[in-house]
Amino acid sequence: MTSTYKRGDLTIDQQVALDTAAHRLSKEFAGTFGAETIARFLQTSYDEFAEHGRVTNFLPLLAERFARQRLHALARVEGGGDGRPVVLFLCAHNAGRSQMALGFFRALADQNALAWSGGSEFADEINPTVVAAMAERGIDISAEFPKPWTDEVFQAADVVVTMGCGDACPVYPGKRYLDWELDDPAGKALADVRPIRDEIERHVHDLLAQLDLPSV
Template sequence: MTDKPTVLFVCVHNAGRSQMAAGYMRALSNGAVDVRTGGSEPATEINPVAIQVMAEEGIDISQGVPQLMTTEQVRDSDAVITMGCGDVCPIFPGKRYDDWQLDDPKGKSLDEVRPIRDDIKARVEALLAELLPSR
């Protein structure tokens, strides 16, 4: 078991919001946080607009692969951040759960996705400050 905190980001398709959040957490934590993602109904590929808006920030999420969230991922994570997956996420007592109300970037333009990206960045920065207060 690692002494690094583990965060699981979950959205329905694991193709936009959760991938952007994971990209930010990996980049901003410099490896100090173990980052996982999953979805309740994974898409076949990462949202190309999400890839593009993250590239504008210097973060490459193009190699991500949408995957099904597992009960084990939830159980083994210190914090579980959901983004619109509703009641499909399993709950384990004693875990930190947050539900970030964010618009789904699916089908949106670059100009519509940038504010979602910026909101995700601010939330990831706040979460990181809580997880690693000594940084």
């Protein structure tokens, strides 16, 4: 595949990694999206993180993971859904509350629903205290990463849950919106994050009941 990433700010290793990612995504979405669409989503996903200052060796991997999520969302928007509900969890930095909600929802809903998360001003990394709090409940969110939201992800969601992002959270017609009033775990000690975690878990159980989904 011809590289579309010959930018001056990319190292040779990053160029190779992005081209390899594009090849993987092209195989994964063969018959759904063409190489041009996949390259565009991969490039814009890379740019989102690079412009945010995340110039690290992991940028191509983050771009690939984010592009994959966006392509799955776009496929659903264009009629490729499988009937499962999609929930989008949003907070300001996608580093604490929305990541805990995502972790609980995926663990409890299992394969019965899909869930994504995003932030209006996404952080560089997940709050490590939040990761520790979730690990106490047997849920590993250490591999997750803060990310923005995009139009196709919003359009694919059936339910949008907001947590402290205020007016920064966009409103799309036809979506079901829920707002959970939760303390921000940023800067808090583990003992103070636990009650927030437990409240989020209760909210997730209630949401699963509202969606008529069984809890694992």
